[in-house]
Amino acid sequence: MTKSLRVGVVGAGAMGADHIDRINNRTSGAHISAIIEPDAARAAAAAENAPGAQAFTRIEDAIAADAVDAVLIAVPGQFHEPVLIPALEAGLPILCEKPLTPDSESSLRIVELEQKLDKPHIQVGFMRRFDPEYNNLRKLVESGEAGELLMLRGLHRNPSVGESYTQSMLITDSVVHEFDVIPWLAGSRVVSVEVKYPKTSSLAHSGLKEPILVIMELENGVLVDVEMNVNIQFGYQVATEAVFEKGLARIGQPSGMQRWRDGEFFVKDHEDFTTRFATAYDRQIQSWVDAVHEGTLVAGPNAWDGYLVALSCEAGVKALEGGVIPVDAAPRPEFYA
Template sequence: MPSQRVLGVAVIGAGKMGADHVRRIHDVISGARVTAVADIEAERAQLLADSIEGCTAYTEAAAAIAAEDVDAVLIASPGPAHEAALSEALGRDLPVLCEKPMTPDTASAQRILEAEQRLGRRRIQVGFMRRYDAEYVQLKRLLDSGELGAALMLHQRHRNLLMPPGFTDEMLISSSVAHEVDATRWLLDQEITAITVHKPTASSHAPAGMNDPQFVLLETSAGGLVDVEIFGHCGYGYQVQAEAVCERGTVRIGDERGPRISADGRWGARIPPDYVERFEGAYDREVQTWVDATRRGEITGPSAWDGYAAAAVCEAGLVSQREGGRVEVALIERPEFYE
């Protein structure tokens, strides 16, 4: 039911992303407050909870979600823990904003789809924040307008200064390229039908066991081709770019942010160091939109189906990464619930 009262939010995960969302809810957006923080590391959860008046720390997601002052849940824990937290929230009929991946594979994603459908109403929004980035929104509007004709190809680049410890070869696809997978489906309004992962010569800066960079080719249901360069250790900053090649022109985003400066014998613009800074505005709009919709009794934004579809593409991508060659994406029939 629509509510004008401030939402009590449980943030699950007190790492880099979870802490940033706690800051965002407390300092930036309106209509919500953090009432619970959960993390398996008790000290980290307590430290974050102590920074918010009236916030309680928990070491178990289920306990935080069950708290009486919790009206909604924001999941920012590692992907393998998402299914349990989502199931707990759905069991209590609570709205959820879940960072990607919704779940790490299609089997668990299907279980979440089925659980949400049994409720008879949407409760899950998946955190594909690029849909809330100003440049991506402009690109989407331009493509939808038809001004440049049909989109034929999409070039995407995703470069990180470096990846955190423990980041694996597989995570380049399941955690990083997952963003381009959703952006492709959203921008083109098409499903991805096949994926091929190519592994060029690895950078000398890549950790042992990681083939970095990688080049991914996506095929869409309308015959479009999309390429993605993922470079986890580019060494100079965090850079995300996209260029749509259309029948009557092209449009490109992500080239430069902030002022261009000429000084000390060189010119250029600053490149942000990570995704938290690059997509700060997108995260702010995403969470504010989720809170506003939740208070109206609605769920908007990327759905659990979008989370499932991304998992299916990445799952096929991991097969291609491991075995080589083109792999077709196996999607179940889209339930009418998500039309």
């Protein structure tokens, strides 16, 4: 029998706690062996779903105690680099929630450090690549059955956001997902980003100008537009329409029970990402655990992908002020081929 992978989760907030529950209750071949969280109350609450797990306040202490075989990083993005460095230096497999780091400069430092190892050790948590509908769409693109892919249209809608949600977060916290999954679907990286502003929603809090339309050009000529709307009210919706030479394909449409009542027809939509991408999160973690057992360590987006997303986000933030912003990147290193 394969030894159960001892996973240390860094960060016991909402995302970390969710992963702790997922690994201990819905993932085979792994268990939570350590919770790394400086907040004692959070650590204690998370430990209720991880019997037997050791508690640490620093990743370095968990490594020194030989308490982990692999690390899942679920702290906010600005704290990723200080956790990634000791984990890489210890040669541990890593699943790092998005973003890899908050900017391209620090992402490049991580990429350069990782290349001192024998193979990629970091998988970045862009879970949409594990969503069944996205996978089916990618297979359609790759098959050529509908001809060449010409355009992609994306919708990313949230019911509402709080006062702490800033203008740049439209890019760095939301469109960040499209900056990963769109190139993966189309097989080509982002080379420019532009942002257009329609009429501003009266429901947006002061200081927030939205919705926005994000226009991306890919290296292979595919044109992409993404509606980013964070005050749509009715629910949570992430959908994509692909325009091919010989037809269309759509994913992310409401599904489930259809109801007719009082002269109306309706289908319940998702209220947040936890239901829309529940399967994707489960598949992502299981695929990562399987990859670690197999020795490949990475089964999804790698650190170079995370670096490219950081470049796209920086271009997107600049584009909020106007203009078409190029996304310049060096060729992908052979290490990440």
